[in-house]
Structures are given as C-alpha cells and as structure tokens.
Amino acid sequence: MIDPKLLRQATAEVAANLARRGFDFDAESYLALEAQRKALQVETETLQNERNQSAKSIGKAKAQGEDIEPLKAAVKDLGDRLAAADASLKGVQDELRSIELGLPNLLADDVPDGHDEDANAEVRRWGTPGEFDFEVQDHIDLGAALGMLDFDAAARISGARFAVMRGGLARLQRALIQFMLDVHVGEHGYEETYVPYLVQSQALVGTGQLPKFEEDLFRTTDENPFYLIPTAEVPVTNLARERIFEPEQLPLRLTAHTPCFRSEAGSHGQDTRGMIRQHQFEKVELVHFVAPGDSARALEELTSHAEEILKRLELPYRLVSLCSGDIGFGATKTYDIEVWLPGQQKYREISSCSNYTDFQARRMKARVRNAETGKPELLHTLNGSGVAAGRALIAVKENYQQEDGSIRVPDALKPWMGGISELRPD
C-alpha cells in the first residue's frame, strides 16, 4: 500500500509514477472521495465528542441525585445522527481502502521504462553457456530416459502440471535444497525458519497477493478458507506482522524451504511440457527486514546471495532489472536471475529478488523503532528466491548432461548425494 498521506498530498506525482507501469490511477475521483472522507470524519468525531460530553454530564447529574430525564431527552436523536454519520464514513473509508489496496507500489527511479519483458535491462552475465559436441536433450527427455521423471504417473494421481520424481533425481532436488539452505544459513547470515503452508487471507493481503490476485491461489472450502502458499514469502514476511522491532534487531535475514502452490490460471499453453511451470514446486526463499533507509542496499545483497548459489553450481546466468511494465505489483524494484537452459537455448527465470520498501509493511503493520526518535516507523521488506529448486534441478540436468544421457552431479552437491557422482539408468 502506498502511504495515504502521500496519495492525497502528492497525487499527481503518484499518478505519474504509476503511469510508468501502465497503471491508470484516477486521481480526480480519488481526491473527491478523500474530500468526502474528511468532511464525514470531522462530522462523526464532532458528534462522538458531543455524545461523550453529554454522557459525562448525565453521569455527574445522576451522582448528585438530580433528575436526568430532561438531559436524556436532550440527546435523544444524537445516537441516530451519529449512527448515520458513522455509517457514511465507514462506507467511504472502505471504498478508499479498497482503492488503496489495489494500487501497485511506486517504482524506484532506476527501474527501466518499457512495456514487457523485452525491455528488461541486462545488468550482468556470469559464466559461459557450455559447448556440447553432441545433440543436447531437454530435461524432460533426460528425465524420462533415466526413468526418474514421470509425468504420466503424476497425471494419473493429480492431473496436469505435476511431476513424479524417483531415485537419484528426487535425491538431487533434496541435495539442492540442503545445499542452498546451508549456504544461506552458514555463510550469508540467514536464520532458517519452518512455517505454515496454509495461511489465512489476511497474511496474503499483507504481502499483496490479495485482494487482487485471488485466481492465482489454491483455496480450501472452509468457511474461513485457508490458502496454500504460492511462495514462502507469504508466511515468512508475515513474521513481522503487527510487530515493532528494536533498531538493533535489524537487519533480519530469514530463509525457508517450502513447497509452493500456484493455480497458474491464465497460463494455459505456456510451458505446458515439463517441470518449468507446475502447480507445486519447491523453493528456498530469502526474506529481509531492514530499517527504512537500508532497503536499496539490501536488495543488492539479497540478489548476490541468490547469485552465489548459481556460481557454486557453476550454472551460467544473467541478471536483469525488470522494466516498469514487467515488474510485480508490490515491488519498487526487481532483479530476475535467469539461468541458461541448453535444452531451450535460452535464459529462463530461476529467481526473482524484490525490494518492497514499506508496501507490505504498511499492510502488515510491521515496524521498527527509530534509533534517534524512539518512535515506531514502517520497516522495509525484501524477498527473493534463493533459488527455485525445481528450476535449479532442470538447469543442473540440462547443463550437466553427458552424451549417453547420464547426468554428472555438480561438485557443490556431492556432500548430500551419498557418494553418487552421476545419475544414470539402473
């Protein structure tokens, strides 16, 4: 959520910033509604004051044994007037809030302008795509030939967009997760967390998935439904919900491995083959809580932590800064890390690292006490994948494939592979 004060005091500037995303903010009707709010709030609070004053004098009169009936008669209609004003005020406030919850975050100045992913700016590349002196296979054929990746079995159990893995391949994914967690916890200063995979709507409102993107989520049928988390960002970021941190407690770096569940509504036809886009996938997530002034620097650090994983795995990648038309709803700035996939001869997203500034914090009431003033103020949140395990597995398979269809185990993963140095058919 954008600061409502800023929204009404610098409406034109906000609208101009949001326009860079292609978002049309109707400033005029917002300001009209805001003027209504102000008038109604003043009216309501004046009436409340009147009620409080007269209730007090009635109390005093009664204590002195006076007849309070005339006093009661005098305020007879006050309750009705107050109820009416209050109801109008609530209505306008709800309207304003729903507008505010639907506004994306303000973009950072250095976000490149553009309509879609073609305008994303490449920041740097690392590694060189490997040369193969044989015809490369994609991860689907590789997995099938190994007998370790079975989409038919998954379809019989759960339908499309699920995968079953067996043996060394299943273990390789687990090794990736262990490796990533160990690097982040042991070397990058993260605290490992274990969090719920089912959350209630307010958590998703906090991180920004709701109310706008309900169709991307799986939901239970309970009266108060649970949602399956689309990313660990949701439960982990909400650890700051309604909390006030002391300045010395920040920065706080948290990591978690969780499965992620996405309905992928509207993505029919995209990446239908293979493990690129699934209803369920594993991911290691990185989350930072930082003081308001520190988030720009924290984004660079968080991104470098995700990059380090690909470097250790010796997977070529490039880093892009998402343009104004491609960047996510709540982010002020986002770096995507794209890993090289020989099977597609393309760089594909494997991590997305974003600075949310105070956007999520305002929704969650996540604050930090200012070291100088002692007053609580909204902290800044960031998150990024460090990295998506399912896609990392694809990348390892395709980049480490050998002519006979076997797959070499990257050195970085060997500690978790129990002596297995290659995946090959039984």
Place this chain on the structure above:
RNA sequence: GGAGAGGUGCCAGAGUGGUCGAAUGGGCCUGACUCGAAAUCAGGUGUACGGUUCUCCCGUACCGUGGGUUCGAAUCCCACCCUCUCCGCCA
C-alpha cells in the same frame, strides 16, 4: 471431538455500567542526592487516525475479534477466534 478456565498497557495484575486510556507493583527514561554506583525521592513512559495558528495544542478510536443493549460499556448480552488444563484420538 468432550469438559473446564481464561484473554486488560513492555511485564505482572486490579477494575459495584458513569470524570477509566485505565489503580497498584515491576521494568524503562529524565532529574535530584553521590567522587561514582546502589538505595532513596520527584517526574515521565502506548498506538493509530484526523483537525490544526502543524517541533505546541485539540479531537476520535483502541481493554482478543465482530455485533447488540444503553444517554453512557473494559465492565451487561450474543456470536466467533485464540490460549491453558484434563479426557479421547493421532504422525
């Protein structure tokens, strides 16, 4: 799932429906005393929103959440949520 107890400020813990944003104690901050510290004494110590003559002041809201009764609710009524104890079940 059954039975019971309870949810009040940073913590503990009061609160016959009326000046309760909330006693008291602890903690914390400031000051006095002291060479310094301890002890003692005095004062202060929530958040959000709004108004404003905007480093002051004023108003409103908040005692688990949401409704209701009332001129007036932390206090009464209803529903829900959560925590704890015991029983049952279970990984």
